[in-house]
Amino acid sequence: MRHNLLIVDDEELIRQGLKARLEYLGIDVDKIFEASNGNEAIEVVKNHTVDIVVTDIRMPDMDGLTLIREVQKIEKNIQFVVLSGYAEFTYAEQAIRLGVKSYLLKPVSNEELKNTFQKLYADMERLVQIQNAVRMKRQLDREKQEYVLEKEINTFLSTTEERIMSVDLLCQLSGIPTEKGDQGRRKMYFCMIRVNKESYENKRFRQVDHELIRFSIKNVFYELETSCKKFIVNSLSDYNHLYALFFGEDEKVMREEIERLFLKMRSVLEVKMDIYLTFGVSKATEQMRGKAVSEAKDALKQRIIYGNSNIYFHEDIVIWNEQEFPRTQIHLLKQYLERSEADKIQELLQEIFSEELVQRYGSSYLRIMWVRILNMIFQYFDGKGSKTISAEELLSNFNLPEHMQSLAEIRQKISEILMDRMKTEGVSEVRARSRIQMAVRYIHEHYSENITILDLAERYEMSPNYFSSIFKREIGVSAVNYITDVRMKEAQKLLAHSDNSVVDIAKKVGYEDGQYFFRVFKKHTGMTPLRYREENRR
Missing domain, CATH: 1.20.272 (Zinc Finger, Delta Prime; domain 3)
Structure with missing residues (x-):
């Protein structure tokens, strides 16, 4: 594995000499940065990825040991090698306490320098392996907990009998530590998360990608920090749903954290991944029971009235209505x-x-x-x-x-x-253009259905007038004319390459009224459907 190296010394000749010796000894380094003093070195660490710092002890402005302390505040995983012309025990003792891997006295022989870097690289490789093993174990533990909780929650939701799960039990199943004083004091919110249809109507995802979408949602959910404990699992009965649980003692603080989390998730998932979500949240409760699930479902239904890509709390329904x-x-x-x-x-x-x-x-x-x-x-x-x-x-x-x-x-x-x-x-012109492209794709996939401008505007969360103006600006024709063009092109294909009747073709391209289809087709092509079929089958 190659590493980035920072050499800190107030004498340029020493810096250049060390670079030349590392190259001569075949030490595998990706990039080598230089700094003539501690302040320059700190700026390098702030602006670049540095794995190893080789520093002199005595320098103007800031000595090497102070530099090590300051760098460790910025990045704890950087390794240090000290090159010094001073053999004082005090310096070496302080360096060891700071975790310095090697304290070398000038002049350093080639053999000593090579051995130092070989040992340092081996130690770093071992550390990476240990960190990966720990990370893997944590991931496996979390997946195991998630599987158990996912199974329990989905079983709970699918049963017709009235069941109750305490918050303490849910915390135990999800691996959330519970102190003695916490028992019986914690409350929870149950949240249903719905993946909106427009998540599948862009170039990034298709319906078959629902597991990838839910995987992305869960990753962002866990990466964003909240003061309350939280957990999320998939719905096993509907791939467009996930269930989230939030635990805490203060209802007001918990609600604020859920709202903040929703807004953060939206800013990440929509802008970067074109994933659109709607939240429905129950009232705070001390037990997981059917009532909490019904409340979350009822809250989520508010999207039908007030639109997707929002968060709805059951306790607000009275005010909203x-x-x-x-x-x-x-x-x-x-x-x-x-x-x-x-x-x-x-x-x-x-x-x-x-x-x-x-x-x-x-x-x-x-x-x-x-x-x-x-x-x-x-x-x-x-x-x-x-x-x-x-x-x-x-x-x-x-x-x-x-x-x-x-x-x-x-x-x-x-x-x-x-x-x-x-x-x-x-x-956001970028977002408006993106949604128009999604609308175009939706038209191509659903031209056989009854598509109206009002429906399209509502689907992509724009007013009808704004949607129409942006659509015409981006595509060059009105949305109505575009839908007609798509239908007529498909009708022409069917007339030329199938034996379906004109009435059947009309229905296949979104016209229930055969006579109306006849008039639109003739206006669009200059000939009747039957004439078009005759001429294009010759």
Whole structure:
């Protein structure tokens, strides 16, 4: 295995001489970096991958031992070799305490230098093997725990009898440690995660890739840190579903962590992998029972009314279903964000965060609305391009409603974030183009079905007008004409190469009314279906 080496010495001749000797001795090095002092060395470590540091002890600005301490703060796995003209026991003792592999006195013979690097490489190789073995064992242990919990959860969900599983038992099955004081105090949220259809409507994934998609979701789920304990398993009855469990003592903190996790997962999976998710979450409970599962299912059903790629909590259903809840305003806000209509956005924020609505629904209303707006920002703006607000910075505003002193402050802060987002990057053109390409592919795969612009716009989370304008700009024809072109081309193939009747062909390409198909075909080709068949079979 080849390694990157950093040589630190204030004398250039010594640095160059050491490089030449390593090459002469056949020491296999990938890249060799140089630094004339400690500060330069720290910058190299910060900006490059370094495996081994060879450093002098006495240098201006920073001695070698101080350098080792500072580098270890940045990267713990770097190995150190000290070259020194000083045989003082104090230096050697401190170096050993810092984990230095070799303390060599100048001048160093070729044999000593070669032996040092050979031993160092062997030690590093052994360390990598040990780390891989430990990592593999942890992975196997986690997979074993996941298999047991996956089986238990799916069995629990499939049974018709009322069963109860305590939070302590679930923690035990998932390998989450439980202290004595924790028993009986922990609560849990049960979450159903749905993989949205559009995840399969891009060039990256097909329906047969559902296991790869779920594998990716689980990896991101575990990589993103939360203060509450969590676990995720596959549904064994529906490959578009996963089940997640969250454990903790404070319901409010747990809910915030679940919301934050959803937004982080969305920013990673949608932007980088074209995977789209919707969450349905139960109420907090001290036991896993059928009621929690039903609550998560009911929460997930809210996507039918309010759209996919959102997170829905069962405890919010009452608020969402209130007659005065500003559903229309939320829908309008999406459209205004699409079109970057700043003035109308300002007016809507006044309505959405009015004193009347906050007084009616309480402080939980502020949180629900703020998470919705954060979700819209991730949906309609490309987080990679902003120079002023990154995805991480956006999430740093996660608890914004709690830090503001008044509704006016909240409205002002949200307005500033939205306005800055529109100024710096505008609507995510990359994402809009990607969704139009997904729509094109969907048309080619479903032209035999009843496809409407309203359905396509809803499927790809755009307003009908915005979808139509972007489609025409990207494809060059209107969506209606494109659908007709696809159907007519397929009809022409069937007329020329099959014995199906005109009525049957009409149905195969999405026309239930044979007479209407006849008129559209003649207008499109300049001849009747039968005439086309006769001429193209000669």
